Amino acid sequence: MTAIQTPNGFNLDTSGQRVVVDPVTRIEGHMRCEVNVDENNIIRNAVSTGTMWRGLEVILKGRDPRDAWAFTQRICGVCTGTHALTSVRAVEDALGIDIPENANSIRNIMQLSLQIHDHLVHFYHLHALDWVNPVNALRADPKATSELQKLTGPNHPKSSPGYFRDVQNRLKKFVESGQLGPFKNGYWTNPAYLLPPEADLMAVTHYLEALDFQKEIMTTRTIFGGKDIHPNWLVGGVPCAINIDGALAAGAPVNMERLNYVKGVIDRSLEFVKNVYIPDILAIGGFYKGWLYGGGLSGKSVLAYGDIPDRANDYSPENLLMPVGAIVDGKLSEVHPVDLRDPDQVQEFVPHSWYSYPDEKKGLHPWDGITEPNYVLGANAKGTSTNIEEIDEAAKYSWIKAPRWRGHAMEVGPLARYIVGYAQGHEYFTDQINRTLRTLDVPVDALFSTLGRTAARALEAEWAAEMQVYFFDKLIANIKAGDTATANVEKFDPKTWPTEVKGVGFTEAPRGALAHWIKIKDTKIDNYQCVVPTTWNGSPRDNEGNIGAFEASLMNTKMERPEEPVEILRTLHSFDPCLACSTHVMGPDGEEMADIKVR
């Protein structure tokens, strides 16, 4: 095979030079990427491989469903909490438990703070170095940098020439020391970096500011959940009881002092996103708006489950403040409803994954999911089973399964949510998108790109920061009206449960649509399946040969220097890959899980 066309419209050609990137860094977890480039250094084939696998689902079998949130929370420490929230929703769905309004508001604030934190840290600390060259910042004129700051982010108080000069001096001496730490062996002479030195200096300065500030954003979760990372959740509500003016309120989880603290954090988060993050995206985007690679599936097929219920316990699309729907084949005029219980909608395939099914032509709905591992390299793989030089993508090649929505490979994540929202006329999202397109002076098609993904994430952080204010006000209003309930414990005792039930819970994780399917039998977990955002985006090929979002997004990108994977990293990072999430699945047995052989 040298050239084939995939059913979802991509022409793959493996005849050119093969480039291997392993490990792909600045992501959560472990992944590998291989591409073929033609004589003009244009990517003509892309292969993404999930390279880790942990087995949370089998570990969950037989456990107390009320504990499942803590186990699934450990699927990922970066999107900490979103799995926990998905899990408590799945259990509540199975058992028919309604939660109090205050619990809904508090959960939403926690989930929104994750969106803000995750997006901000992703942009500045995982993604920025794909666009920003810290070494080039040394050549900047601090005065001109100050002017750039005042022009692009006029509301940020730290903008004096002296401030930027100090940062530049610190950076200069750091670079001159020769101990570059995390910046070591970067691709700093690569012509793919397009920013003028002043923009580089401004961005590096904000890299450091954001590193200082990010630790504050999620302290709302420290108040409501006791610690961050991995705050505490509760089936039936939230664990943090409210005591505003009663005896011993000072030692209560939520009191006036705690609420004031939360309010302060919410206000400062909104300020930072509006005054620093959004302006930086627009400033950097302005210099890169000619680099519109990376669209992949975004202009074709996108999926969103929706999240952030306005009122408690109503998960219908009308009550969810994040959009719900599926768009296929680029038809933005037609947004399909999504039903996670329908066995024909979400299915997982494994012909190119290191698992086996009795019939690999068919996909399986998660409630009926099978996870039977089968680690085997294809006939044309180079190297050995424990020293892979080149993957053979014609065979099985990833620890990630291939989920499909009605047979379609889908992109999920902030951009998918914004496209669905835009197609549905979601007012806030549409205003943000139009404002951004206008500022950058680009057509709407520019959305379907690596840069579009990165911009959507920032816009979503802004939306989430506004919504935190909304839910805080809602929480206060409800308390003022006399309702201080935070948990419904009527069915907390397993003795009250039916013998056999099943449920599904979903959220929009920072990286995209996330759902957990649970079956409970005799008060214990009988089956637990998670289909997570990076399983969607990082999926290998399916039975029909459709490529997933990562692979599609790399197609036809021009690389400046194939030996320096700046463009590959840039586009993969725009998805914010989370590999521990995607590859946590595991078979039902213990010891000999995988049969390793090279054919």
Place this chain on the structure above:
Amino acid sequence: MTETFYEVMRRQGITRRSFLKFCSLTAASLGLGPSFAPQIAHAMESKPRIPVLWLHGLECTCCSESFIRSAHPLAKDVILSMISLDYDDTIMAAAGHQAEAIIEETIQKYDGNYILACEGNPPLNQEGMSCIIAGRPYLEQLKHAADHCKAIISWGSCASWGCVQAARPNPTQATPIHKVPGLAPKPIIKVPGCPPIAEVMTAVITYILTFERFPDLDRQGRPKMFYSQRIHDKCYRRPHFDAGQFVEAFDDEGARKGYCLYKVGCKGPTTYNACSTVRWNGGLSFPIQSGHPCFGCSEDGFWDKGSFYDRLTDVHGFGIEADANEIGGAAATVVGAATAAHAALSAVKRARQKGGES
């Protein structure tokens, strides 16, 4: 000539005054008192930055996420000024072979003189290929880096005990660092917790840097300074335990008054960690303060000890020097199920305290 920590800080625009303030804060965060500040300042003025290779195995990256939340010192200052973080695939600019080359370079340049920080753990099943780095088992990278390091820090419960992927039936045979077969016999310091408290992580680094030695460790390899006390021992809700005032159900009257969470499953009485003293996120709170029972995330095998909401049946302590009978009939009646064990209280408690010290 390698620069000292102080020189680096000065070079990066930090004033002498800020530097000394930093030293006082460091002394305070280590529980050393202000008289130690000059000693820390002296150490930092005369010692070079130590290279660190931070490797990632099977994990959820919560340790790194916790680390960057450190309030004192700031993660920024640790990374830029205290250590030389030469390899950490979560934040490093380089990828692929440019990233892997850094490990070899560090080994050549600093053989026997760098710290190996381990987050996560290696799987032994599947020939180690359920965690692949550069086409090979992570296990190989780990052992290679361990061969040439000065010492190992096992961050978090994954590296220290195995944590969630090692919970029954541990399908990948995920193995904590100190149990990895064939690992070079290097000193290992365990900093357990899922994740560990950020300021505990940075304090361990600062301590090593300042005093050029590992902190004193307990029998299990944890720094005594942070892991020698149970959460229960210094819990702000302890007086309610002693008084027999308990949360009976979430969001009940007791929950709103901040009563003891023992009856809804709190594992504070059997968990050694600094949550109730150092607290989380700059000292802001800890799980019990937020109304949820501690589930013991820094303890070996905590995932396999029954439901988080099951009541401990082996808690004996009612007050530091008193048992339930001395506290009074009311308390003993309320606790009910636990009373049977109270007779053995004093003896067991003394034995435990002794054990903790050795």
